[in-house]
Amino acid sequence: MAKLKIGVIDLVSKGPTNTLWAKVMHANLASIMPQVVATWCEQQGHEVTLICYTGQEDLQKELPRSVNLVFICSFTQAALLAYALSNYFRSQGVVTVLGGPHARCYPDDAVKYFDYVLGFTHQATVLEVLQNCSPQKPKGKHLSAARQPAHLPGVKERWKFIEPTLKKAPFLQMVPMLGSVGCPYTCSFCIDATVDYQPLNFEIIKEDLRFLLTKFKKPTIGWHDPNFGVRFEDNMEAIAAAAPLKSFRFFAESSLSILTEEHLKVMQRNGFDALLPGIESWYELGNKSRTARMVGEEKVKRISEHVNMMFRYVPYVQTNFVLGLDSDEGNEPFELTKRFVDLSPGAFPGYSLLSAFGEAAPLNLEYQRANRVLPFPFHFLNNHLAMNIKPQHYEWLDFYDKVIDLTAYTFSKKAIYQRFRANPTSTAKWMNLMRAVSSEGYGRLRFYRQVRKNLAEDKPFRQYFEGESQQLPAFYKNIIQKDLGVWWQWLPAGALEHNPNAYLHKKSPAAV
Ligand code: SF4
Numbered sequence: 001m002a003k004l005k006i007g008v009i010d011l012v013s014k015g016p017t018n019t020l021w022a023k024v025m026h027a028n029l030a031s032i033m034p035q036v037v038a039t040w041c042e043q044q045g046h047e048v049t050l051i052c053y054t055g056q057e058d059l060q061k062e063l064p065r066s067v068n069l070v071f072i073c074s075f076t077q078a079a080l081l082a083y084a085l086s087n088y089f090r091s092q093g094v095v096t097v098l099g100g101p102h103a104r105c106y107p108d109d110a111v112k113y114f115d116y117v118l119g120f121t122h123q124a125t126v127l128e129v130l131q132n133c134s135p136q137k138p139k140g141k142h143l144s145a146a147r148q149p150a151h152l153p154g155v156k157e158r159w160k161f162i163e164p165t166l167k168k169a170p171f172l173q174m175v176p177m178l179g180s181v182g183c184p185y186t187c188s189f190c191i192d193a194t195v196d197y198q199p200l201n202f203e204i205i206k207e208d209l210r211f212l213l214t215k216f217k218k219p220t221i222g223w224h225d226p227n228f229g230v231r232f233e234d235n236m237e238a239i240a241a242a243a244p245l246k247s248f249r250f251f252a253e254s255s256l257s258i259l260t261e262e263h264l265k266v267m268q269r270n271g272f273d274a275l276l277p278g279i280e281s282w283y284e285l286g287n288k289s290r291t292a293r294m295v296g297e298e299k300v301k302r303i304s305e306h307v308n309m310m311f312r313y314v315p316y317v318q319t320n321f322v323l324g325l326d327s328d329e330g331n332e333p334f335e336l337t338k339r340f341v342d343l344s345p346g347a348f349p350g351y352s353l354l355s356a357f358g359e360a361a362p363l364n365l366e367y368q369r370a371n372r373v374l375p376f377p378f379h380f381l382n383n384h385l386a387m388n389i390k391p392q393h394y395e396w397l398d399f400y401d402k403v404i405d406l407t408a409y410t411f412s413k414k415a416i417y418q419r420f421r422a423n424p425t426s427t428a429k430w431m432n433l434m435r436a437v438s439s440e441g442y443g444r445l446r447f448y449r450q451v452r453k454n455l456a457e458d459k460p461f462r463q464y465f466e467g468e469s470q471q472l473p474a475f476y477k478n479i480i481q482k483d484l485g486v487w488w489q490w491l492p493a494g495a496l497e498h499n500p501n502a503y504l505h506k507k508s509p510a511a512v
Contacts, residue, residue: 001131004046007064007094008071008161009085010034013055014078014379015483021438026054027169032176032224033099033121034073035158040126041071042160052165060486069133072114073100076357077382080480083113084490090115091490095133101191102378105358108506109498111140119144148181150198155208159215174222174251175212179205179235183227185255187280189322191360192226199231202238209242220249220273228252232263239270249273251316256306264313274316274428276350279303282336283327300336304343311346315425319347323403324354329393334402338409346422348432349410350440353387353403359503368504374467375500379480384444386476388500396465400452407448411441450475472496 012029013022030052038050049064051057063085064070070089074082079102086096097116110117115136116129122145129143155162155177166173179202182195212219229235229252239248250267251274259267259277267275283295303319310317321337341349356364356373367373372390380386391399409415416436423429435441454461454475463469480496481488499505 004068006041006046006048006069007067008034008038008050010052011074011078014081017055019439020434022055028174030165031073035161036152037071038161039153039157040123050161069095071097074102076102076378079378083495084487086114087492088490105360107142108502114140117142120148122149154204156211174220177221178224180225188363189361205238206242223252228254229258236266246271268313275314276318278320280322281325300340304340307344307347316428317347318350320350322352324391326392334406341410345418352383354389355383356389368501373500377496404448407445411436
């Protein structure tokens with residue numbers, strides 16, 4: 001195989017951004033798979049340049065030059081930037097490949113704009129691309145292995161590609177690691193619920209942890225497992241065997257059913273500093289929080305006791321909720337969440353608006369069958385800029401009123417102060433303060449208020465939300481144009497639109 005010049009682009013951001021959150025955290029949100037793909041390509045003897053776009057760089061200047069092949073990794077919110085970049089590279093004869101969550105969720109849309117679109121990606125998948133490396137027109141090739149790979153290059157092998165990105169993080173530098181893929185739980189909205197759970201090699205984990213001690217005095221590691229600690233004892237043994245206790249700081253997303261007091265004691269000894277459990281709803285999805293038979297007020301009390309207990313062992317807890325689930329009706333779910341904010345003042349509540357990402361979850365077929373999925377451009381599909389499912393039990397104005405009320409309550413001066421007081425360490429205090437006053441708290445509140453105003457005053461805007469019009473409101477188009485900047489001119493024709501029911505069309509053509 002001829003030696004290729006390959007670019008790998010990890011799109012953490014969908015455009016330039018100057019928020020405090022982006023400055024501090026974006027470099028810590030780099031994905032693992034672009035680093036893996038870069039490593040595999042280099043192992044085949046190719047010349048590889050990887051860039052992680054955090055929104056701080058001048059993308060035009062940073063893009064890899066004179067390449068034959070470009071891999072782009074993108075979440076759905078950065079898909080339009082990815083499409084524009086692909087168009088730009090293809091215009092210069094470069095072969096383009098899309099991987100990452102957007103490629104998994106919307107492969108039929110992505111093949112219109114890329115030569116290759118990758119689902120589950122093994123080394124053999126990448127080899128196939130490298131060997132065939134040729135333009136695929138008019139439609140790209142969708143390649144996907146049957147399941148996630150069981151082995152991935154560890155931190156030591158990926159270090160060359162990790163280090164330059166971490167150098168962009170001014171304070172906290174968090175190394176991305178993976179202990180497992182998939183999840184044994186079956187939350188119906190989740191992209192990982194249908195992916196077989198597979199632990200990765202614990203020996204490589206130990207080796208990587210030891211390696212990191214040669215790079216940092218006390219490494220900080222962000223576990224990218226969808227649900228960390230399913231094989232709890234094995235994970236903890238690997239950490240304990242790697243180095244003396246508290247040699248590392250760990251951040252992880254895990255379910256409350258794993259975060260029992262016994263487990264938390266062990267996690268505290270092993271240096272876990274931040275945990276992000278999902279609560280999602282007061283009425284459903286209880287199987288992962290051990291509250292399957294509990295609903296409403298009782299569940300709030302129990303979960304809040306659990307979360308407060310967690311603070312005895314870890315200084316930072318973020319609790320994740322989904323707003324607008326079909327099980328929610330009336331004021332109660334929002335009032336219960338406000339109650340939780342009062343009862344667990346130290347926890348940082350992360351709110352997501354119910355969203356259906358293409359083929360991510362079988363539940364999306366139901367939304368599509370009921371004609372409830374709205375065609376918001378990908379740029380807004382990040383769980384908060386747009387909710388692309390019409391809520392079952394709320395009118396839009398009412399729903400936005402409730403979301404605004406809850407967000408304002410959560411980031412009121414009183415709640416911010418109580419969170420600040422309840423957080424046990426100065427890092428947790430300042431991190432939460434920054435999140436509240438940056439894009440996540442105040443920024444979202446401003447945006448929701450603007451959307452609410454448009455819904456009330458602008459009839460075509462409202463009709464788009466009701467599914468009565470397909471005409472994208474100028475409000476949204478202007479945001480995309482501004483965010484893409486010079487890349488707007490490279491956005492391929494038709495890329496602003498996608499078929500919101502493509503998954504259903506594919507699964508049961510007769511249903512449409
Ligand atoms: S526990 Fe978390 S990772 Fe697992 S299926 Fe549910 S939401 Fe997804």
